[in-house]
Amino acid sequence: MTDVTAEIAIVGGGLAGLTAAVALARTGQSIVLLAPDRPADRRTTALLGESVAFIRSLGVFDAVATQSQPLRGIRVIDATGRLLRAPEVLFDAAELGLDAFGQNVPNEPLLAALEHEAARLGVVRLTATATAIEAGPDAIVIAGPEGTTVAARLCVGADGRKSSVRAAAGIGLREGRNTGQAAVVGTFEHALPHNDISTEFHTPNGPFTLVPLPGNRSALVWVTTTGEADYLRALPPAAIAEAVERQASSFLGAMTSIGPTQAFPLATATATRLVGERIALIGEAAHVLPPIAAQGFNLTLRDIAALARLVSGAPDAGAPDILAAYGREREADLGVRAIAVSLLNRSLLTAFLPAHAARNLGLAVLDAVPQLRRAVMRHGLGAT
Numbered sequence: 001m002t003d004v005t006a007e008i009a010i011v012g013g014g015l016a017g018l019t020a021a022v023a024l025a026r027t028g029q030s031i032v033l034l035a036p037d038r039p040a041d042r043r044t045t046a047l048l049g050e051s052v053a054f055i056r057s058l059g060v061f062d063a064v065a066t067q068s069q070p071l072r073g074i075r076v077i078d079a080t081g082r083l084l085r086a087p088e089v090l091f092d093a094a095e096l097g098l099d100a101f102g103q104n105v106p107n108e109p110l111l112a113a114l115e116h117e118a119a120r121l122g123v124v125r126l127t128a129t130a131t132a133i134e135a136g137p138d139a140i141v142i143a144g145p146e147g148t149t150v151a152a153r154l155c156v157g158a159d160g161r162k163s164s165v166r167a168a169a170g171i172g173l174r175e176g177r178n179t180g181q182a183a184v185v186g187t188f189e190h191a192l193p194h195n196d197i198s199t200e201f202h203t204p205n206g207p208f209t210l211v212p213l214p215g216n217r218s219a220l221v222w223v224t225t226t227g228e229a230d231y232l233r234a235l236p237p238a239a240i241a242e243a244v245e246r247q248a249s250s251f252l253g254a255m256t257s258i259g260p261t262q263a264f265p266l267a268t269a270t271a272t273r274l275v276g277e278r279i280a281l282i283g284e285a286a287h288v289l290p291p292i293a294a295q296g297f298n299l300t301l302r303d304i305a306a307l308a309r310l311v312s313g314a315p316d317a318g319a320p321d322i323l324a325a326y327g328r329e330r331e332a333d334l335g336v337r338a339i340a341v342s343l344l345n346r347s348l349l350t351a352f353l354p355a356h357a358a359r360n361l362g363l364a365v366l367d368a369v370p371q372l373r374r375a376v377m378r379h380g381l382g383a384t
């Protein structure tokens, strides 16, 4: 027996699922969201370009505005310690005539604001894990071990890297090389101002980035080996603050740790298709990228904007023509960005001189040629 019927069922209650719930509910479709209770998320998300306007259009930005900080500059520093050192490059939003590239928003209040807005828009939230998903010609039925059953015309898979929805649709995963990296995240207070500039040190183990937050505070994203990440996570607050200050060559002065850190194993993977029968994939169920050049959730927002545009006013949100259009549109954008991020990460990691030299040359050219620097900035902001 079916407990709940809705036009669209969303599986997953992370950033992707909750944002989709709000965006799709605003199209007038009835929405049910299935997800277990979410754990604490101590990350922040750099929302770039159109992403801030999109989150604002969903009516949730005001709730997080005072906890967010504009990103007016992005500085890339070669800290690889290799013989050939790349020059330091500063990407300045003013060079594009912009006030800022975007905003750095803490995930926890963003998730809470999305949950609040979804509830206000009448999204039905079921605390459940989808274990069985079966598509038929007219509807898709999703069931959980708790005995809950949901029938919908469209199932949106927002259930992360190990997506059950993707598996149920028989969609494969193209996995990138396992680089054995993890990202340690946390918030730090520092003695000197960040001047709204995100600073990225490229180390042999991955990028070490401090992203501005309000006041003299920054969010840490320290990509390193899983072994070093485990070591850093186990450090007491004073010791991790000291390690971060040392790694940052004290450019922000003395550091103090605010709250606990968390570690996230990194991966690169892309679903071989983004759609199946009555199924559309979004977020990490569709694409997993390392946190380099802040592309992950920004890509997800473009998935959601495309889906919302296509299902708006549709009598059947899971109809084959809607899904085919979604797949075509998103697969093209995704291909370009996944390749760019993965190449950047690999060129940072490799000790192979020509690749490394090519990257140095790339940064040197970026440093010297403003037109090229502007083109790269526009691409990073989502232009194709």
Ligand SMILES: Cc1cc2nc3c(=O)[nH]c(=O)nc-3n(C[C@H](O)[C@H](O)[C@H](O)COP(=O)(O)OP(=O)(O)OC[C@H]3O[C@@H](n4cnc5c(N)ncnc54)[C@H](O)[C@@H]3O)c2cc1C
Binding pocket: 011, 012, 013, 014, 015, 016, 017, 034, 035, 036, 037, 038, 043, 044, 045, 046, 047, 128, 129, 130, 131, 158, 159, 160, 161, 162, 163, 164, 183, 185, 221, 264, 282, 283, 284, 285, 291, 294, 295, 296, 297, 298, 299, 300
């Ligand atoms: C360290 C780090 C920093 C990042 N920084 C940035 C950034 O600055 N800018 C940017 O754009 N992106 C960034 N990203 C990427 C961004 O965080 C992700 O794209 C985003 O969190 C994707 O979330 P998601 O909702 O797709 O997946 P998840 O957050 O993994 O959520 C999946 C959800 O599905 C639920 N679920 C799983 N299985 C089931 C099931 N069977 N049934 C029901 N529910 C299920 C889970 O409980 C969870 O709620 C970063 C990522 C990392 C790791």
